[in-house]
Amino acid sequence: MTALFGLDLGGRRVVVAGAGHVASRRVRRFLAEGADIMVVAPEASDDVRRHAQHGDLEWRERGIVPSDLDDAWFVLAATDRPEVNDDVAAWAAERRVFCIDASDAAKGTARQAAASRHGDLVVGVVSTDKPDPARIRAVRDAVAAHIDAGEVDLRRRRAGQGRVILVGSGPGDPGLITVRGRQALAEADVVVTDRLGATELLVTVPYDVEVINVGKSPDTHPVPQDQINRILVEHALAGRTVVRLKGGDPFVFGRGGEEAHACIVAGVPVEVVPGVTSALSVPALAGIPVTQRGISTSVLVTSGHAGADAAAVAAMAAGATVVVLMGVAALPDIVAAGLAGGADAATPVAIIERGTTADERITRGTLSDIVRLSGETGVKPPAVIVIGDVARPELLASQAAATPARRE
Structure with a gap:
């Protein structure tokens, strides 16, 4: 009869007999668990050799002997010789150490x-x-x-310490949230959500999960940041798992650092789940690579709230890619500052509204005319503004056409 248990191998000696393909796969698993690994084998795969060179494990370059198991908490017998594996399993049994016999599970005392x-x-x-x-x-x-x-439903059933999970939901498409982000939503007792991001994900949470909308728009801030911080802390101190669902990435102009700080000061455990930032993903999905060999080797991401700062102006003048978030209202000031700082008036500009969603729209122009064009088309936030040669229309298609075909 096989029973399923969880073993904590962190810092404990795991002995691996053999270092071939099977052993290499299992070694990665033990490394992920933080085990103290000793591999005993005359020969080793490249993978095991590299781990040994980096000090991730100890490799004894010889055949295994019974005394190698003396300090072991767990043993894996995975040589290419079944009789050796059976011997190792027998030595482990004598020492009352659980062992996986890769040749014959019936002769071992554990299964992975x-x-x-x-x-x-x-x-x-x-x-x-x-x-x-x-x-x-x-x-x-x-x-x-x-x-x-x-x-x-992954919510805890027993009362325990509350916590806050800052989750970046990505740029808008619910499919772009990370796996861990989706898991966190399934663990939430309370979700504190923004107006932007993949709010469509909220339809997946159970009806009895409390959803608190603290969303902001450019001209409306109904819930001040200090109050948002208090909401997170108060619910967590009441023993709840609180997911703070934020658009993009929590630490890219998302004030996630302020929220994490508030939790730390209050003694509330806080986990940060990075999100796919709109600064990179929205241009990418619109066919605009923010860096491209031979065109732009650097990118500067800035907030448009304060207009164009010195770094953004210098980047525009140098021909680097500048990505502006929350910059629709400040676009005239940003353009004026760039031109005054030496940026080429012919520099391409692309404004991507509601990126990654079904309502995405792209307005293209140059620094000389983008303000007029955005006014004529009625550009509205949320939008990502890309300034630089990478925003040139049909850039990727034109580069492909200019690249000679390879002959096989």
Whole structure:
């Protein structure tokens, strides 16, 4: 009968007999768990050699002997010789140390689960019959996909310490949130959300999750930042898991640093889940690479709230890519500052409204006419402004046409 347990191998000695393909795969798993790994094998794969060179593990370049198991908490017998694996499993049994016998699971005392991690939960699958790795991996992947799609309520059932998770929801398309971000939503008792970002994700949370909208628009700030900080801290101190769902990335003009600071000062555990920032993803999905070999090797991301600062002006004048977030209202000042600072009036500009969504619209021009064109087309926030040669229309198509075809 096989029972499924969770073992904490962090800092504990794990002995691996063999260093071939099978052992290398398992070694990566043990490394991820923080184990103290000793590999014993006359020869080793390139992967094991590199880990040994970096000091990630100890490699004893010889055959295994019984005394190698004396300080072990866990053993993996994965040589290319079944009789050696069986011997190692027997030595481990004598020492009452659990062992996986890669040649014959029936001769070992443990089986490694196919596992997936979901926040602070690990889900594992093992077989109780003859080993069938492809089968248990298929089951694990199906279960993991179901959980990571937000289909499982991951909220804690027992009272515990509250916490705050700052989640970047990405630029707008709900498919661009990270796996960890979606997991965090499934763990939330309270969601404090912005107006921007992938708010469509909120339809996936259970009805009894409290959703607090603190969204801001360019001219309306109904909930001041200090009050948002208090909301996060108060709910967490009441023992709740609070997800602060923010557009883009929490630390890219998202004031996530201020919210994390408020939690730290109040003694509230806080986790930051990075998001796909609109500064890079919105141009990319619109076919604009913010860096491109031979055109632009640097990019400056700035906020438009204060107009064009000295760094942005210098970047425009130098021909670097400048990406402006929240800059629609300040566009005339940004353009004027760039031109006054020496930027070429013919520099291409692209304004991408509601990027990554079905309502995306792109307005193109140059520094000389983009203010007039944006007024004529009625550009409105949210929008990402890209200034630089990378914003030239059909840039990628024209470069492809200029590249000679390879002959096979």
